Amino acid sequence: SQTIHQWPATLVQPVGSPLSLECTVEGTSNPNLYWYRQAAGRGLQLLFYSVGIGQISSEVPQNLSASRPQDRQFILSSKKLLLSDSGFYLCAWSVQNSYEQYFGPGTRLTVT
Amino acid sequence: SQQGEEDPQALSIQEGENATMNCSYKTSINNLQWYRQNSGRGLVHLILIRSNEREKHSGRLRVTLDTSKKSSSLLITASRAADTASYFCATAILTQGGSEKLVFGKGTKLTVNP
Numbered sequence: 001s002q003t004i005h006q007w008p009a010t011l012v013q014p015v016g017s018p019l020s021l022e023c024t025v026e027g028t029s030n031p032n033l034y035w036y037r038q039a040a041g042r043g044l045q046l047l048f049y050s051v052g053i054g055q056i057s058s059e060v061p062q063n064l065s066a067s068r069p070q071d072r073q074f075i076l077s078s079k080k081l082l083l084s085d086s087g088f089y090l091c092a093w094s095v096q097n098s099y100e101q102y103f104g105p106g107t108r109l110t111v112t
Numbered sequence: 113s114q115q116g117e118e119d120p121q122a123l124s125i126q127e128g129e130n131a132t133m134n135c136s137y138k139t140s141i142n143n144l145q146w147y148r149q150n151s152g153r154g155l156v157h158l159i160l161i162r163s164n165e166r167e168k169h170s171g172r173l174r175v176t177l178d179t180s181k182k183s184s185s186l187l188i189t190a191s192r193a194a195d196t197a198s199y200f201c202a203t204a205i206l207t208q209g210g211s212e213k214l215v216f217g218k219g220t221k222l223t224v225n226p
Contacts, residue, residue: 034213043200043218044155059213090154099143099204101214103154 002027006091006104013111019064019078021107023091026072031093033074034101035066038088050074051096086111116144116201116217124223131188133220135201136181142212144177144184145202149219155200158186191224198222 003026013019025031032051036044046059048066056066063082067075074091091104119134135144143162147155161168161177161184168175174187188195198219204212 044216046213046215049213088152092155099145099212099214100157100160101155102157105154106152108152 002093002102004091004093004102004104006089006107008107009105010108011110013081013109015083015111016080019076019081019085019109021076021089021091021109023074023076023104024072025093028072028093028095030071030096032096033068034092034094035074035076036090036092038090038106040087044090048076081111083111085109116203116215118199118201118217118220120220121218122221122223124225125191127191127193127224127226129191129224131191131195131222131224133186133199133222135184135186135217137184137201137203138182139203139205141179141203141205143204144175145214146173146175146184146186147200147202147216149198149200151197158199188222191222193224193226196222196224 005024034049035047037047038044048056048058050056050068053068064078089107092101094101116135116137125131141163143160145160146158148158149155159170159175161175172189177184198221200216200219202214202216205215
């Protein structure tokens, strides 16, 4: 069966520090991968999605970036965090040409 | 603005009662999905209804879709305390690159009191 992992589960970082969040998927090949951010009490905002290795599409211009170095690995990064980067970050995957998405457990990021 | 908007934003009911949540959207869709999120957790896919379907059932869940009104509803029958969660609708829209992405509403927070 397929599983999706995210780490860390929680993170507290000072403003201006770098960020690296990792997401990996097991049990499937060539998935579509997604990064979302959810502010407190709000819906999900799509940040990046990827249909293959090295293929990243950005939805919202900001100081975040994403990379897909391997088929089932998706990384969210920042060189310098802002206070506004605080939130709940969710990684998700889907089968190619399928609409259903499967979410990881999320990372709670607090920028202080 | 959001493609999908859930209504109400919050709903509190007693165990055993039915819960109805609504979703409205703006553009034509191929399908509409409902997801559930327990507090502080990831989202879980509940059900997908295609644009040519009017109603779909899954256990205690019943989803309806009215494409003429661009709206959908999620009914949870005989609610339980464990149904307490936020519920989101999601619709797929085309990206500039030609692929499709999901756009989520802000969700309905359901509280089922024991």
